[in-house]
Amino acid sequence: MRVGLFIPCYIDQLYPNVGIATVRVLERFGVDVDFPENQTCCGQPMANIGCDRAAAPLAEQFFATFRHYEHVVCPSGSCTAMVRHHYQKYLGHHEGFETLRNSVYELCEFLTDVLHIGPLEGDFPHRVGIHQSCHGLRELRLAESSERVAKPFSKPHSLLESLRGIELVSLSRGDECCGFGGTFAVTQEAVSCSMGNDRIRDHEQAGTEILTGVDMSCLMHMEGLLRRQKKPMRVMHLAEILCQSGAHCR
Amino acid sequence: MNHPQEAARFLANAKRAKWHDEALWFVRSKRDMAAADIPEWEQLRQQASQIKAHTIANLKTYLQQFEQKATDLGAHVHWARDASEHNTIVQSILRDHGARRIVKSKSMLTEECQLNPHLENAGFEITDTDLGEWIVQLRNEPPSHIVLPAIHIKKEEVGELFHQKLGTRQGSADPDYLTESARNTLRKSFLQADAAITGVNFAIAETGGIVICTNEGNADMGTGLPGLHIACMGIEKIIPRAEDLALFLRLLARSGTGQPITAYTAHHHGPRPDGQLHIVLVDNGRTEILKQEAFRNSLHCIRCGACMNTCPVYRRSGGHSYGYTIPGPIGSILASARDPKAFYTLPYASSLCGSCTDICPVNIDLHHQLLAWRSEITRQKILPLPKRLAMAALSHLMRRPRLYRLFGAISRSIGRAIPRTLLYCRFNVWGRQRELPPLPKKSFRRMFQQEAARREEKQHEK
Numbered sequence: 105m106r107v108g109l110f111i112p113c114y115i116d117q118l119y120p121n122v123g124i125a126t127v128r129v130l131e132r133f134g135v136d137v138d139f140p141e142n143q144t145c146c147g148q149p150m151a152n153i154g155c156d157r158a159a160a161p162l163a164e165q166f167f168a169t170f171r172h173y174e175h176v177v178c179p180s181g182s183c184t185a186m187v188r189h190h191y192q193k194y195l196g197h198h199e200g201f202e203t204l205r206n207s208v209y210e211l212c213e214f215l216t217d218v219l220h221i222g223p224l225e226g227d228f229p230h231r232v233g234i235h236q237s238c239h240g241l242r243e244l245r246l247a248e249s250s251e252r253v254a255k256p257f258s259k260p261h262s263l264l265e266s267l268r269g270i271e272l273v274s275l276s277r278g279d280e281c282c283g284f285g286g287t288f289a290v291t292q293e294a295v296s297c298s299m300g301n302d303r304i305r306d307h308e309q310a311g312t313e314i315l316t317g318v319d320m321s322c323l324m325h326m327e328g329l330l331r332r333q334k335k336p337m338r339v340m341h342l343a344e345i346l347c348q349s350g351a352h353c354r
Numbered sequence: 355m356n357h358p359q360e361a362a363r364f365l366a367n368a369k370r371a372k373w374h375d376e377a378l379w380f381v382r383s384k385r386d387m388a389a390a391d392i393p394e395w396e397q398l399r400q401q402a403s404q405i406k407a408h409t410i411a412n413l414k415t416y417l418q419q420f421e422q423k424a425t426d427l428g429a430h431v432h433w434a435r436d437a438s439e440h441n442t443i444v445q446s447i448l449r450d451h452g453a454r455r456i457v458k459s460k461s462m463l464t465e466e467c468q469l470n471p472h473l474e475n476a477g478f479e480i481t482d483t484d485l486g487e488w489i490v491q492l493r494n495e496p497p498s499h500i501v502l503p504a505i506h507i508k509k510e511e512v513g514e515l516f517h518q519k520l521g522t523r524q525g526s527a528d529p530d531y532l533t534e535s536a537r538n539t540l541r542k543s544f545l546q547a548d549a550a551i552t553g554v555n556f557a558i559a560e561t562g563g564i565v566i567c568t569n570e571g572n573a574d575m576g577t578g579l580p581g582l583h584i585a586c587m588g589i590e591k592i593i594p595r596a597e598d599l600a601l602f603l604r605l606l607a608r609s610g611t612g613q614p615i616t617a618y619t620a621h622h623h624g625p626r627p628d629g630q631l632h633i634v635l636v637d638n639g640r641t642e643i644l645k646q647e648a649f650r651n652s653l654h655c656i657r658c659g660a661c662m663n664t665c666p667v668y669r670r671s672g673g674h675s676y677g678y679t680i681p682g683p684i685g686s687i688l689a690s691a692r693d694p695k696a697f698y699t700l701p702y703a704s705s706l707c708g709s710c711t712d713i714c715p716v717n718i719d720l721h722h723q724l725l726a727w728r729s730e731i732t733r734q735k736i737l738p739l740p741k742r743l744a745m746a747a748l749s750h751l752m753r754r755p756r757l758y759r760l761f762g763a764i765s766r767s768i769g770r771a772i773p774r775t776l777l778y779c780r781f782n783v784w785g786r787q788r789e790l791p792p793l794p795k796k797s798f799r800r801m802f803q804q805e806a807a808r809r810e811e812k813q814h815e816k
Contacts, residue, residue, distance in 0.1 A: 123798035154728030158749035242708035251712035253395035285705030294362035328788025
């Protein structure tokens with residue numbers, strides 16, 4: 105199987121290792137990875153501030169870049185949600201948009217729903233706290249949110265829980281927002297940092313040693329707070345844990 | 355109105371902000387337990403949303419049916435186009451009855467219409483009888499939450515306020531003692547009142563009845579004593595049938611406070627035999643919202659307050675930071691409909707986490723509407739020009755992959771080279787409380803290309 109790899113611009117520029125880890129994980133599960141060079145940004149920052157005219161050409165660019173792939177995989181819940189749930193108004197007129205929309209997957213989704221990988225074998229002897237990023241959670245439904253009355257599940261948890269030695273912590277507020285929110289992190293700096301610090305405190309109380317999640321943007325925000333406060337908690341993208349633990353199918 | 359500024363001010367008192375956050379999270383947790391008691395909760399939300407959508411789509415029919423039925427029951431029905439018409443109508447009813455002292459139970463509509471100052475200026479004496487509302491009235495400030503109007507005030511402050519206003523013991527913050535004192539004072543207001551004003555939680559088209567939910571019984575104390583009852587409602591409060599009520603009552607109390615049902619749920623079908631019932635139906639901008647498809651379902655709102663309790667921004671910025679009668683996610687949407695320019699920071703007072711959407715008992719897609727308002731604010735050029743220009747520039751850069759690569763590489767090397775004091779200068783808002791990520795030498799695409807080239811070489815050698 106060959107997939108188109110969609111690497112969010114901030115991962116490309118700031119967290120290249122997360123991208124590389126994603127490639128390694130996909131290859132380990134027998135997937136060939138293409139990285140179309142023409143990709144840049146999905147347009148979410150512009151769309152979220154309301155500048156549709158600035159976002160629309162980037163949606164077009166994405167469409168032109170990825171439309172011929174049967175599967176597109178992205179190590180970010182938020183950017184995947186942008187394509188799946190917010191491109192309609194920019195690309196709705198394109199024949200083939202519906203196909204593209206259904207072909208884009210966040211990494212965990214792709215592993216569990218397309219590759220159907222079962223419990224993983226690998227070693228990761230650490231106490232890990234999962235941050236449920238909101239767009240992965242409530243737009244992509246990578247897990248059941250705490251607000252809804254339904255059978256709980258969590259794709260990120262089910263990918264990690266079978267690794268040898270891993271301990272997944274439980275939090276007092278399991279899926280509260282970290283306060284990143286894109287430009288919100290800057291325009292509402294005070295609220296944003298207060299939210300981030302509260303998440304960190306929750307993870308500290310739960311004994312999190314490594315903080316992980318499906319969105320490097322949320323993790324970048326919390327890592328920024330952690331490093332400024334010189335706290336020992338480390339941050340890793342979920343793909344990095346899968347890569348480092350040598351996770352493979354049983 | 356500038357939400358980020360007000361929020362920062364609220365957060366400056368970190369201890370108090372934490373207390374506020376935890377008090378509301380407690381309510382949210384109670385709601386979670388109450389909702390989880392009903393396995394079919396998600397179906398109920400769906401059903402309520404459908405009933406509301408149907409009602410709003412046939413609003414005219416149901417309002418006329420309600421008017422007919424309520425009139426048949428002996429109530430007087432009035433129609434108000436806007437806040438000022440509403441206030442004039444209420445004032446003239448009071449005047450016609452020679453009423454001067456009024457007890458009022460909780461009604462966000464009368465807050466929206468600024469009825470209290472209007473009546474006070476006209477010489478009426480008006481007492482808010484919901485304990486929280488009364489506390490904020492004594493403090494001369496607006497409610498900070500639609501269900502818990504005084505949630506921003508600590509019991510010690512209530513003790514001090516009551517000491518000054520009611521003469522309670524100085525330094526006492528015992529809730530039982532303070533409530534008892536409030537009760538004794540409010541009793542006098544009830545007994546002396548010439549008229550009662552209430553809100554309306556639900557108006558039933560089929561029967562012409564209205565339903566008022568409280569936890570303190572204060573609405574019933576009001577409507578039970580004086581002979582004149584004026585009930586004020588927004589036109590979206592209508593539901594088609596009496597049998598729909600059960601559904602909404604379950605959703606309202608469980609979502610709002612985590613109770614299975616409100617302590618007092620009063621059904622009024624026409625006036626008391628010895629009294630008069632006036633129902634004022636208020637539009638005040640609602641039909642304007644009705645015309646806008648993207649925002650129409652904000653009229654589904656039953657004012658339970660769950661979106662406030664769950665909103666991580668509301669909990670950390672307080673209701674007053676929104677500067678509008680109704681705060682939180684739904685308030686930001688309604689305020690924008692009222693005046694997008696004055697309230698333009700409100701749709702941005704959200705991280706778009708979507709918790710409000712998942713909790714809303716009538717399935718309003720709140721965070722998507724906040725996003726839609728942002729588009730509207732930009733389209734109307736209300737968003738400050740520098741922000742629009744910045745986004746346009748970013749878009750131009752991102753449309754040119756080679757320029758983007760170059761710009762990225764240069765920015766990263768500059769970022770690595772310049773001294774820390776410059777990198778973290780005062781214009782770096784991100785860096786006030788946070789470190790920037792360490793800037794890597796190579797981008798992902800560079801690493802990927804190099805790896806691909808190495809692989810190809812290896813294959814070649816083979």
